[in-house]
Amino acid sequence: MKKTKTSSIITFVVMLIILACYLSPLLLMVFGSFKSYSEIMSHVLEVPQRFSFDNFKNVFESMNYPRSFLNTLFVTVFGVAGIVVISSLAGYKLSRTKTRYSYLIFLFCIMPMMIPFQSFMITLVKLAKELGLLGNLYGLGIIYWGLGAPLSIFLYHGFVKGIPHELEECASLDGCSPLRMFVSIIFPMLKPVTASVVVVNAMWIWNDFLLPLLTINSNDSVKTLQLAAYGFMGQYKMEWQNIMAGAILIIIPALIIYLIFQKNIVKGMVAGAVKG
Amino acid sequence: MNQARRKKVSHALEFLGFTMPAVIAILLFVGIPFFMCIFYSLRKWNGIQRKSTFIGLQNYIRAFTNDSTFIKAIGYTLLYALLTVILINIIALLLSAILEQSNLWGKGFFRAAFYIPNIISLIIIGFIWKFIFGRAFEAIHQATGIRAFGWSWLGQPKLAVISTVLVTVWQALGFYMLIYIAGLQSVPDDVLEAATIDGAGKVRRFFSVVLPLIVPSITVCTFYSIANSLKMFELIFTLTGGGPGDATTSVALDIYNTAFNSNQYGYGSAKSVILFVMVAFITILQVTLFKKKEIEA
Numbered sequence: 001m002k003k004t005k006t007s008s009i010i011t012f013v014v015m016l017i018i019l020a021c022y023l024s025p026l027l028l029m030v031f032g033s034f035k036s037y038s039e040i041m042s043h044v045l046e047v048p049q050r051f052s053f054d055n056f057k058n059v060f061e062s063m064n065y066p067r068s069f070l071n072t073l074f075v076t077v078f079g080v081a082g083i084v085v086i087s088s089l090a091g092y093k094l095s096r097t098k099t100r101y102s103y104l105i106f107l108f109c110i111m112p113m114m115i116p117f118q119s120f121m122i123t124l125v126k127l128a129k130e131l132g133l134l135g136n137l138y139g140l141g142i143i144y145w146g147l148g149a150p151l152s153i154f155l156y157h158g159f160v161k162g163i164p165h166e167l168e169e170c171a172s173l174d175g176c177s178p179l180r181m182f183v184s185i186i187f188p189m190l191k192p193v194t195a196s197v198v199v200v201n202a203m204w205i206w207n208d209f210l211l212p213l214l215t216i217n218s219n220d221s222v223k224t225l226q227l228a229a230y231g232f233m234g235q236y237k238m239e240w241q242n243i244m245a246g247a248i249l250i251i252i253p254a255l256i257i258y259l260i261f262q263k264n265i266v267k268g269m270v271a272g273a274v275k276g
Numbered sequence: 277m278n279q280a281r282r283k284k285v286s287h288a289l290e291f292l293g294f295t296m297p298a299v300i301a302i303l304l305f306v307g308i309p310f311f312m313c314i315f316y317s318l319r320k321w322n323g324i325q326r327k328s329t330f331i332g333l334q335n336y337i338r339a340f341t342n343d344s345t346f347i348k349a350i351g352y353t354l355l356y357a358l359l360t361v362i363l364i365n366i367i368a369l370l371l372s373a374i375l376e377q378s379n380l381w382g383k384g385f386f387r388a389a390f391y392i393p394n395i396i397s398l399i400i401i402g403f404i405w406k407f408i409f410g411r412a413f414e415a416i417h418q419a420t421g422i423r424a425f426g427w428s429w430l431g432q433p434k435l436a437v438i439s440t441v442l443v444t445v446w447q448a449l450g451f452y453m454l455i456y457i458a459g460l461q462s463v464p465d466d467v468l469e470a471a472t473i474d475g476a477g478k479v480r481r482f483f484s485v486v487l488p489l490i491v492p493s494i495t496v497c498t499f500y501s502i503a504n505s506l507k508m509f510e511l512i513f514t515l516t517g518g519g520p521g522d523a524t525t526s527v528a529l530d531i532y533n534t535a536f537n538s539n540q541y542g543y544g545s546a547k548s549v550i551l552f553v554m555v556a557f558i559t560i561l562q563v564t565l566f567k568k569k570e571i572e573a
Contacts, residue, residue: 011374012381018371019389022446025408026392032407044415086298093294105295112306114559116507118528119552122535122544123312124305126323131304146305149298178290207397209510214536226397230514233403240407247400258395262388 032244040241055245059232063246067221068228069253075137075212075224076205079144083201087149088190091156092182096168106157112150117210125214135219140212144205152197159193195264199257206254225250310552316545323541335546345522346547349530350554352437356526357505357558359441360448364501365494368449372456373482387457391450398447402514405443406430433523436516440524443515444505452497459493460486495566499559506555527551 032040033055034048059065094106124143125134133139163186171181187194209226216222223231229250233243317335321328339346371390375383393401409429417425429439463486471485509528512518518525518533525533531551535544 008379008381015374015380015386019386022449023389023392025404025412025446028408028412029404040411044411045419082301086301089294090298093291097291102291105299108307109298109302112302112310114556115306115310116503116528116551116555118507118509118531119548119555120306120309120313122323122531122541122548123316124309126541127304127309127312142301143305146301146303149302150306153298179293182294203395207395209397209399209513226399229403230399233514240411243403244407247396247404250400251396254395254397255392258391 029244029247032240033248035241037239037241040244055241056249059242059246059249062242063225063228063232063249064223065225065228065249068223068225071137071222072206072224072226075141075144076202078138078141079148079205080198080201082141082145083148083152084194084197086145087152087197088156088187088194089182090149091153092160092186092190094153095157095160096165106153109153110150110157112147113154117147121210121214128215134215135222136216137222140215143211143215144201147211148201148204152201155193155197156190159190163189195261199261199264202257203254206257225253313545313548316542317549318546319542321542321545322539323535324539328542331542335543336550338543339547339550345525346527346530348522349525349527352524353506353508353527356437356441356444356508356524357502359438360444360505361498361501363441363445364448364452365497367445368452368497369456369494371449372453372460373486375453376457376460377478377482377486387450387453390453393447394450396447398510399514401443401447402511405439405515409439430516431520433520436520436524440508440512440516443511444508447511448501448504452501455497455500456490456493459490463489491566491570495563495570498566499563502562503555503559506558507551527554 028045031046031048032044034051034053035043036052036054039049090109094102094109128134128139128143131139133142167185168181171185172178176185207226209230212224212227213230216224217227229246232246316328318330318332319328320331320335374380375386380386396404413425413427413429416422427435429435467485467489468481471481476484507528508526509532512524512526512529516524518529527547528551531544531547534540534547
């Protein structure tokens with residue numbers, strides 16, 4: 001008994017050391033964000049001499065943080081809301097309809113999970129231009145609907161299989177319209193999978209860089225946080241203290257989302273992954 | 277008769293009403309662009325004018341015979357994918373096993389902490405590691421004298437390839453650990469107990485009992501790590517910019533450069549189709565091979 005206790009303490013300490021090494025780059029980033037230019041150049045590894053928020057103030061302005069933050073928030077909310085609406089409707093109906101056409105449409109809907117975004121981005125940009133979706137946040141959000149729907153439909157489709165039919169039959173006998181039944185009876189029951197769909201898509205859209213780069217980069221007023229970060233970090237070249245402060249300002253919102261929805265992320269990621 | 281028909285029509289309309297929004301969105305933003313890409317891969321098109329001319333397979337022939345950057349990009353991407361897939365899966369499985377097998381205190385904390393790099397966007401990761409490889413490594417080298425820290429991790433072509441692999445493994449590890457931990461938790465306790473009674477030690481138990489039972493998790497993790505590494509773009513975009521020279525230019529980055537920097541949209545489309553075939557072929561091969569190894573508990 002005693003032996004297992006010491007060995008588990010040893011494992012704990014070893015894991016703690018591994019973790020400390022693993023997260024040390026992020027610690028250096030936090031240290032760096034408080035240092036002055038000369039301090040970060042001469043004392044890279046040390047704890048900062050004083051905790052000054054000057055870098056954060058600089059970055060906050062030069063990145064136009066409030067603007068880009070709101071832009072990112074808007075695209076994320078607009079994109080995720082659309083994905084949830086269209087995917088829950090389709091996933092539910094495709095799961096409940098047992099015909100060959102329904103199955104073919106289901107296959108069509110989930111097929112894109114196998115197609116890398118980079119293998120159709122060139123023509124997607126051209127098509128989006130024709131549709132007037134370039135250069136504005138609505139357009140970007142709408143494009144996310146199509147890109148996010150496949151995985152989300154897959155998750156909804158699988159979840160609906162496990163829900164009994166009886167409730168729907170009762171409701172339709174009572175003369176409830178299909179849409180009303182979906183909104184007031186079905187959708188509330190999909191809550192667990194909706195949580196996963198929201199978290200997975202929100203983290204993806206919040207952190208996405210390539211699609212915004214291709215669609216809205218030319219317009220300064222609609223830049224997302226990732227684009228603003230890229231622009232400003234390129235412009236500062238080697239001023240690491242500002243770059244580190246900017247990185248922290250961009251990580252914090254994602255970190256907050258993660259800490260709040262941690263449990264759903266675990267579930268959502270695992271659910272999303274087990275599709276293979 | 278008439279009523280039955282009306283019912284059928286209303287069912288069909290209901291089905292369409294529920295599924296069409298998603299089908300249209302997917303068709304518009306994935307399906308049509310994908311087929312447009314195949315169409316334009318057979319044409320010469322600069323992307324600025326609408327006009328394009330049919331040139332048959334010339335784009336494909338050029339990609340494989342007359343474009344050393346693209347060939348090198350394929351070589352780099354395959355090497356990068358091979359190394360990341362092996363390292364990610366071994367390290368993630370090992371750490372997950374240590375976390376799950378022992379009665380370790382603070383399992384949830386470790387799992388959450390290892391996941392943190394995964395919530396940071398890849399372009400930010402690129403900037404952070406540019407700083408680590410540059411300034412921080414130099415400082416460690418001066419403080420400790422360890423030679424490896426003095427090397428030019430982003431400036432020397434071979435080392436730069438290793439650097440991109442290391443940063444990817446560092447960033448992605450937490451995600452794969454989640455899947456492995458979920459797999460390890462599904463291994464039934466009685467099987468493990470039976471093995472212990474039969475006299476199997478910890479290591480033996482892991483390789484002979486646990487490992488065969490979690491092949492489904494290994495299949496999923498390998499699939500994901502292959503698919504993600506074959507289309508790597510963002511990290512390389514900020515960490516190395518594809519350099520030095522074109523040592524770390526991935527296929528995805530080369531597609532981006534071909535289309536958006538040199539305005540060869542038709543040629544870029546052909547490379548896109550090649551990327552798709554590459555990813556599809558390798559992942560399908562991998563899944564079929566791994567599925568054969570799966571057993572029931």
